[in-house]
Amino acid sequence: MxxxxxxxxxxxxxxxxxxxxxxxxxxxxxxxxxxxxxxxxxxxxxxxxxxxxxxxxxxxxxxxSVGQGELSGSSSFRHLVDVWLADLDLEGKLAQSTRDLYERNMEKLVMPAFANYTLREITVRRVDQFIKTLASTKSYSTAKQARTVLSLAFGLAVRYDAIPRNPVRDTVRLRKPPSQAQALTVEQIEVIRTAARSWRRGAGFSGPPPDGQLEQIIEVMLGTSARIGEALAIRKCDVDVTVSPATVRICGTIVSPKGKPTHRQHHPKTLKSTRTVSVPPFVAEVLRQRLVVVSDEGPEHLIFFSRNHTPLTTNNVRRRLRAVLEEVEIQGVTPHSFRRTVATFLDRASGPDLAAEMLGHTSSKITKEHYIQPDEQVDPVTADILEVLAPQNRDEP
Structure with missing residues (x-):
């Protein structure tokens, strides 16, 4: 034998x-x-x-016998991270922006805590205490992001037979604090529009005035539900104002990879996010204005762009919006606020399924949990229905 x-x-x-x-x-x-x-x-x-x-x-x-791309229990945590990042690149399944986010979270959040340990020294208790501390001193979101990259990296270590089990799996489950999506009201939107139109214009401001693209981007986001990157990635060929209502095809996004120039990615966040939406007249008018600006450009040219005809970065637009709102003392409004507003208004009018379809979500569950502001108003029809419970003889005390 x-x-x-x-x-x-x-x-x-x-x-x-x-x-x-x-x-x-x-x-x-x-x-x-x-x-x-x-x-x-x-x-x-x-x-x-x-x-x-x-x-x-x-x-x-x-x-x-452990090579450069191999791992053992005596390998340093930093070596694990290097191997894990190389493995992500080899698979090539992640969007570059997601891959860069993983690396940034690992370096900024996790590495300071575990850089000096070997893999066999990183126990469930150590990981559990680290995640709890991060949640209490930073935020739930920060702790969740750190937990995600830790679990992914240690999952690779298990597959490489360096450790018997993933120490992140047995840590306490993070409890998300209660929160509600907040939509803007029509009145708040008007205040934002006015602030954007008047920002750094008039006497007392040096330099060229704003080119007006910020307020146009706001209108496009309000009329399409597009994410900021998706709105900035709209090309001349994606717009059709010859039909009624006018349509916009959302089929790309603007990305700024680490160490690389900002460019248009030829697909949005998910496959479901690729969609053609009909837009209201106020957005169609903005699109016609942008088409006039790019009338001499090719069909692939972006409708929003810098003075050098390069893509606008999402960070610059966010920064500009923040500066506009600070002058009128509006806080907590981001480009994503417009997306939540669209979802809430569509839900009130036609339900969450239409809102999910407009936002490019795979199911209305995501839309309801994260984008639609809860409606505290119960349908008034309940008053008529419950009238059957009224006293039979109203004259009696």
Missing amino acids: PRPRTPIGTFGEIYYEKAPGGRFRAFARFRDHDGQLRRVQTTAATQQAAARKLKELLAERAEQ
Whole structure:
């Protein structure tokens, strides 16, 4: 009956034999990383000393058999992160922006806590305490992001047989604090429009006035439900104002990868996010104005762009909007606020399914949980229905 194979990087039983001069030789068969079994031996004055030297030698050999792209329990956490990031690049399944976010979260949030540990030293207790501390000192969102990248990295370590289990899996589950999506009112939208139209215009401001694109971008987001990156990625060929109502095809987004120029990505956040939406007249008018601006450009040209005809970055638009709102003391409004507003207004008029379709969500559950402001008003029809419970004889006390 064949003997079981010795796993790579380990050894079987230790054997002994007499060596010249009354010494002892200890030896074992060691399976190297190439899968070959080789005899490894040491000699010492006593049998115990020879065995001890052999175990030390085999431990060193096992560490040496771990290549640059391999992992063991003695590998540093930083080495795990390097291997994990390289593995993400090899798979190529993540959008570049997501991959950069993972790396940033790992470096900024996680690495300071675990950089000096080996993998076998990072226990469930250490990870649990780290995540709880982050949630209490920073935020739920920060702790969740740190937990995500930790779990992904340690998942790779488990697949590489470096550790027996993922220490993140047994940590306490994070409890999301209660929150509600907030939509803008019609009155608030008008205040924002007025602030954008008047920002840095008039006497007392040096330099060229704003080019008016910010207020137009706001209108497009309000009429299409597009994310900020999707709105900035709309091209001349994506707009059709010859039909009624006018339509816009949402089929890309603007990305700014680390170390690379800002450019248009030829797909939005998800496959479902690719959609053609009909827009209200106030948005169609803005689109006609933008088409006039790019009338001499090719069909692939963006309708919103910088003075150098390069893509606008999402961060610059967010920064500009924040500056506009600070002057009128409006807080908490971001480009995503317009998307939530669209979802809430559509839900009130026709229900969450239409809102989900407009926003490009795979299900209305996401839309209801994160984008639609809860409606506290119960349908007034309840008053008529419950009238059946009124006293039968109203004259009696």
